Amino acid sequence: MSRISSLEVQLSNVKSLLRTMCDAVNTGLVTLIQHFEHPNPNRLIKIVVLDSEIDNLERAIDTSILQILATQQPLGYELRLAYACAKIAHHIERIGDAVESLARQLVNGDIPDQKEIFLEMLNDSKDLFERSYTAMFEGDLSLIQEIHLLDDKVDFKQRELYHIAKKILKKESKGNIDKALRIISMSAKIEKIADLCCNWAEQIDLAENGMVRRKIQKRKYRLVFMDNVGGIIASIAASFLYQSVKDIVDLSVVASQPIKTNNILNFTNLLSEYEITPQIFPIARITSMNWNKSLMLIILGDFELPKEELEVVPYKTVQIIWNEINFEPDEIETNPKKFKEFVNSLLIRTNHLAQIIARTQEQNE
Structure with a gap:
């Protein structure tokens, strides 16, 4: 032997x-x-x-x-x-x-x-x-x-x-x-x-x-927010979610129209009342997006993803539609009541989404 x-x-x-x-x-x-x-x-x-x-x-x-x-x-x-x-x-x-x-x-x-x-x-x-x-x-x-x-x-x-x-x-x-x-x-x-x-x-x-001291950070999945108003509403929505999920997923913003003159920093004072800090996300064009690793597409208002883009979105990617998150940035900025309605709707949606993401992370671990 x-x-x-x-x-x-x-x-x-x-x-x-x-x-x-x-x-x-x-x-x-x-x-x-x-x-x-x-x-x-x-x-x-x-x-x-x-x-x-x-x-x-x-x-x-x-x-x-x-x-x-x-x-x-x-x-x-x-x-x-x-x-x-x-x-x-x-x-x-x-x-x-x-x-x-x-x-x-x-x-x-x-x-x-x-x-x-x-x-x-x-x-x-x-x-x-x-x-x-x-x-x-x-x-x-x-x-x-x-x-x-x-x-x-x-x-x-x-x-x-x-x-x-x-x-x-x-x-x-x-x-x-x-x-x-x-x-x-x-x-x-x-x-x-x-x-x-x-x-x-x-x-x-x-x-x-080992698991604790790993040097390579695994590529995080992405949440993609999309709107028809130059990415401003999508940026605000992503900002609401940023603090609670930034260590779990990456956030991206996509717009279907040219960027307007509005800047998310214009909403700093309004958002501070809700303890939200506006985040400046690069706003991508639909045609430049790489949908790999996209966990969810959050579609705001009446935004529609073109058919040719839907064909390249991975089949496992979840599409979520928030029809009620549909305001003009100028209207929000000048009408406090409208902005409050917008924030209340957004808080409900983003809190629920953050809980789903947290549960998903726990299951993966």
């Missing part, structure tokens, strides 16, 4: 397997980028072979981690590391699957006309991959502290490609439909690679720092 290796040796073996797995996936990513720069379908074939190797490595890692848990009963850092490696191996395997799927699509068709945008997405995703790789195997955790901000660049490019695909679909021919669906499919796979690299970084952070 062979002697059981020490915990340190077993963990080192797991990390070695994981590094080999990551190297194989990185080779696939580099090959995809090279194909976009200098098309050569023959080089894509090796990605399919690499995917089988990646799957085998994931199974070997799972077996090794199971042996560690069964024979060593690790605690503290060692337990976190073993758990993180199992999760990371799964994320890397899924990245490998996405890379292989992209390779198959490229082997069976030409490179899309939007080559430069795809290349930017791939290079940004490779940057995310390399940051997580370096943090994992060289211990430089500074590279992953703001990794979610870098991931937003990939999300923005995916949205750009989606709108391009929609324009192509309007031409209504079989060739255009296939072209548009290909753009949507390929961009979604690259965006998934970027997301999985962020998941990888979070597991590294968890292993190194």
Whole structure:
């Protein structure tokens, strides 16, 4: 009967397997980028072979981690590391699957006309991959502290490609439909690679720092307030909610019309009576919004989200309509009675919403 290796040796073996797995996936990513720069379908074939190797490595890692848990009963850092490696191996395997799927699509068709945008997405995703790789195997955790901000660049490019695909679909021919669906499919796979690299970084952070001292702040979900009056009413509504939910979710404001001359700071004295401090939120145009991570859309008054935007809002995003929050900013500013009615309605709505968000946070924890 062979002697059981020490915990340190077993963990080192797991990390070695994981590094080999990551190297194989990185080779696939580099090959995809090279194909976009200098098309050569023959080089894509090796990605399919690499995917089988990646799957085998994931199974070997799972077996090794199971042996560690069964024979060593690790605690503290060692337990976190073993758990993180199992999760990371799964994320890397899924990245490998996405890379292989992209390779198959490229082997069976030409490179899309939007080559430069795809290349930017791939290079940004490779940057995310390399940051997580370096943090994992060289211990430089500074590279992953703001990794979610870098991931937003990939999300923005995916949205750009989606709108391009929609324009192509309007031409209504079989060739255009296939072209548009290909753009949507390929961009979604690259965006998934970027997301999985962020998941990888979070597991590294968890292993190194534990739950209490984590350095990476998980990207918070967003509440999006929308109105038809230049974002002023939406900004006031968001200000009512800000203090109670700012640590749980991000708040965004969207307007459908050009920004008016009104400024939320004009309402400082009126709001101070209710112990509300006006918050200055950047007011976004609908067409510039990235709806990823939007937990709720709060629609004020008679605002309507255009159909083409509804199509890109994630299906899990909740839409809440507050029809009664529908006043002209000038009217509120000059009519105290109207403003009081507005505040009373808003207090009821925002207090209820804050309770829902707090309960959701408790369930997630």
